[in-house]
Amino acid sequence: MLTKRQNLLETIRGGNPDRFVNQYEAFDCDPRSPFGMIMGDPIAAASPRVGRGEPPAKDGWGVTRAWPANVPGAFPVHDEAHKVLKDITQWEKIVKAPRLDYPQSEWDKFKPQIDAIDRSDVFVTLFGAPGIFEQLHYLMGMDDCLIAFYEEPEAMKDLIAYVTDWKLRYAKLVCDNFAPEVIFQHDDWGSHRSSLLSPDMFEEFFLEPYKKWYGYYKQRGVQLIVHHNDAYSANLVPFMIEMKIDIWQGCVTTNKVSDLIRKYGGKISFMGDIDNGLVDRENWTQELVERHVRRACEENGKHYFIPCITQGGKGAVYDGVYDAISREIDKMSKEMFR
Amino acid sequence: MAKIDEVKEQVIIGKTKIVPGLVQEALDEGSAAKDILQAMIDGMKVVGDRFSAGEIYVPEMLIAAKAMAKGVEVLKPLLSTEASTSLGTCVIGTVEGDLHDIGKNLVNMMIGSAGFDMVDIGVDQTPAKFIEAIKSNKNVKLVACSALLTTTLPALKKTVDAIRESGLQGFKIIVGGAPVTPKFAEEIGADAYAPDAGSAAEKAKAIIAA
Ligand code: B12
Numbered sequence: 001m002l003t004k005r006q007n008l009l010e011t012i013r014g015g016n017p018d019r020f021v022n023q024y025e026a027f028d029c030d031p032r033s034p035f036g037m038i039m040g041d042p043i044a045a046a047s048p049r050v051g052r053g054e055p056p057a058k059d060g061w062g063v064t065r066a067w068p069a070n071v072p073g074a075f076p077v078h079d080e081a082h083k084v085l086k087d088i089t090q091w092e093k094i095v096k097a098p099r100l101d102y103p104q105s106e107w108d109k110f111k112p113q114i115d116a117i118d119r120s121d122v123f124v125t126l127f128g129a130p131g132i133f134e135q136l137h138y139l140m141g142m143d144d145c146l147i148a149f150y151e152e153p154e155a156m157k158d159l160i161a162y163v164t165d166w167k168l169r170y171a172k173l174v175c176d177n178f179a180p181e182v183i184f185q186h187d188d189w190g191s192h193r194s195s196l197l198s199p200d201m202f203e204e205f206f207l208e209p210y211k212k213w214y215g216y217y218k219q220r221g222v223q224l225i226v227h228h229n230d231a232y233s234a235n236l237v238p239f240m241i242e243m244k245i246d247i248w249q250g251c252v253t254t255n256k257v258s259d260l261i262r263k264y265g266g267k268i269s270f271m272g273d274i275d276n277g278l279v280d281r282e283n284w285t286q287e288l289v290e291r292h293v294r295r296a297c298e299e300n301g302k303h304y305f306i307p308c309i310t311q312g313g314k315g316a317v318y319d320g321v322y323d324a325i326s327r328e329i330d331k332m333s334k335e336m337f338r
Numbered sequence: 339m340a341k342i343d344e345v346k347e348q349v350i351i352g353k354t355k356i357v358p359g360l361v362q363e364a365l366d367e368g369s370a371a372k373d374i375l376q377a378m379i380d381g382m383k384v385v386g387d388r389f390s391a392g393e394i395y396v397p398e399m400l401i402a403a404k405a406m407a408k409g410v411e412v413l414k415p416l417l418s419t420e421a422s423t424s425l426g427t428c429v430i431g432t433v434e435g436d437l438h439d440i441g442k443n444l445v446n447m448m449i450g451s452a453g454f455d456m457v458d459i460g461v462d463q464t465p466a467k468f469i470e471a472i473k474s475n476k477n478v479k480l481v482a483c484s485a486l487l488t489t490t491l492p493a494l495k496k497t498v499d500a501i502r503e504s505g506l507q508g509f510k511i512i513v514g515g516a517p518v519t520p521k522f523a524e525e526i527g528a529d530a531y532a533p534d535a536g537s538a539a540e541k542a543k544a545i546i547a548a
Contacts, residue, residue, distance in 0.1 A: 070435050072489050142440050146397040147404065150352065191396070191441070192516035193534065198395045277517040281488050317489055 003121050012224075012247060012269040014303045019333035021271075021306040022326055024314040027125035027182055027226070029117045035313030037127035037184055040110050041177070042102035043170060050074050060098030063138045072317045078141035085139045088148045091159045095139060097166040100173060107177045114178055123224070126180040127313070131187020132209055133196075135163050149201060156205065164209040168216055175220040182224045183217050184249070186312050190231030192277070193254055199235050210243040218244055228312035230272065234260055241267045250310045253278070258299040265304035272310045273300060274325060280309070280316045286324055293328035297336060307332070342369045342377050345409060349381035352401030354408055361412040371416035378406045382451035386536025389444075396440065399535070403447040424455050425546060426479030426509075429471045431459035433493040438486035441515060444535040445482060452539040454480060465500035472501070478509045479546045482538070483528075485515040494518070495526040502527060510545045514538060 002010060002018050008026040010017040028036035047060030053069035056077060064082040067074035080086075085094050117124050130138055136159065137145040148156050174180065190196050197205070214225050227240065230250030237260060240248055249271040251257050257273040273296040279289050296307050307329050309316055316322040339347075341364035348357050364374050385402045388394045428449050432442050439461045450456040457478075459471050472478050481501060485494040498511055510529040523531035530545045532538035 068435075070489075071437075072487060075437060143400060143443065147400050149397050150401050151354070194392055194395060196396050198398070201395075201397070277488055282492055 023308040042106040076138040123182040125182040129186035230310040269304040271306035297332040346377040346381040390536035425453040428454040428480040430482040431463040432461040436490040442484040448535040448539040
């Protein structure tokens, strides 16, 4: 039997996997972290993530994050009192990136958990969020952000360059200290039925910054870039390939994943096709989960596809759903890999 | 091209800075305010159709709506004196526990530009708040509820139930949002569902005419 990492590499290289990769198993490397990936470093520690039901708090960029107990996750607050950047042309005066200059001793504190990872079985996987686009709308609010691409394109490009530069310096520190093998990076680029930006606009603003950022990781020995985007973005796949994304995690069913595999398999792999919206419901049942997992596995096949819940980390909103999916994937492996 | 046609074209491509001036020029040319408004409504219909067809995206819709809003500002003082062409009032909001509003805002703009008077009660609204808005506004013909989270689908059902149980009448209920399906909409007793903002406006007109 192949190890989890071998099996993943066989799957995305069109080789001989001996079973389906089961959701996040190959990236599940840090038992102390909520999503099982490495989430701690001095910069993240200074920008606390609010917990469920805790009072809202400001992150390192000054963005207020809230997580009321009755909501599935934390989010940025954008009423007039809390929006950080109200006029994009003023960004240079207002936006201040978090400091990156921490002493070595601060980084060393996080190393024991990385040394503890069994690199023969799973990948040393670093979790990253938000992405470049998300950072913009966290600062500005989504409506202002989307309008600014038209009304103040030059200011937007400058702000994007500023954010990207900060991310590159952060990436250097992370590579120097943790030598990650996989980067799991969030940036949602669409709604359920369309990309938020047209492909032309996406290319104009985001292709080069992402090529720089992900290209840097590759240059520093990162083996795989896994990009989370649980939205419709089938029209952006050519750019994802150019950015050197190896696996698009979060591809929801509206993307027609099996068509994408036929078209792009070998250049990029697809992880998802089991939408939270379809299975992660209050009244879910094992039969419901079975139906969706079966469809995903049968339609997409053994290569360039990893069946997975579409949300950006292991788990689900409703108790039991994630494990139910895992059980059904194991069953499909027995059936399809004889 | 007549100025009034130019207004329509420039709304479609979202020229926020040009539209107000063009509206004034159309008025100077002798077009009636309500006809200019109708031209902009027609323009937004084109925008909605292109969005539904996947030819344009959210930013293009936002700037078109913004351009129309700027044009309407110029017309406002004139429109109040002319006879109203309203299809009735539409109360719109996102249900309790849900803070997503981009989709709702687009639906608001499209239903509004189809000729409804919009009352937007905002995000995270309890069933009681929807009912209050229906009671306190005149001529409510449509109630639109948005939900973007699987965890707020139950709140959507609660909202529809509460509105029905209130005994209030004279309006239809339309629901939508990414996790909402036509089947779910039917199960919870809504009158209509639409997958996007362009078709929401069409559905809205159709169900109140029915
Ligand atoms: C942008 C976004 C946000 C922004 C919202 C900003 C804002 N002002 O609205 C922020 C960052 C604040 C946010 C927060 C959260 N989000 Co969010 N978000 C999104 C995202 C990426 C896009 C949604 C969007 O704006 N789309 C653009 C609009 C135009 O499309 P739309 O909303 O679908 O609306 C269209 C149609 O649905 C329809 N429609 C909508 N409403 C109505 C109403 C009627 C009457 C009709 C007829 C039609 C209709 O017409 C619209 C226009 O065509 C989606 C991803 C996705 N796949 O949808 C996640 C998503 C909806 N969010 C999600 C989650 C989990 C959250 C959070 C819990 C945080 C988190 N951990 O991610 C919080 C929750 C906060 C809360 N209490 O609501 C999940 C939901 C999963 C689930 N279990 O259901 C999604 C699917 C992504 C994900 N899996 O992580 N989010």
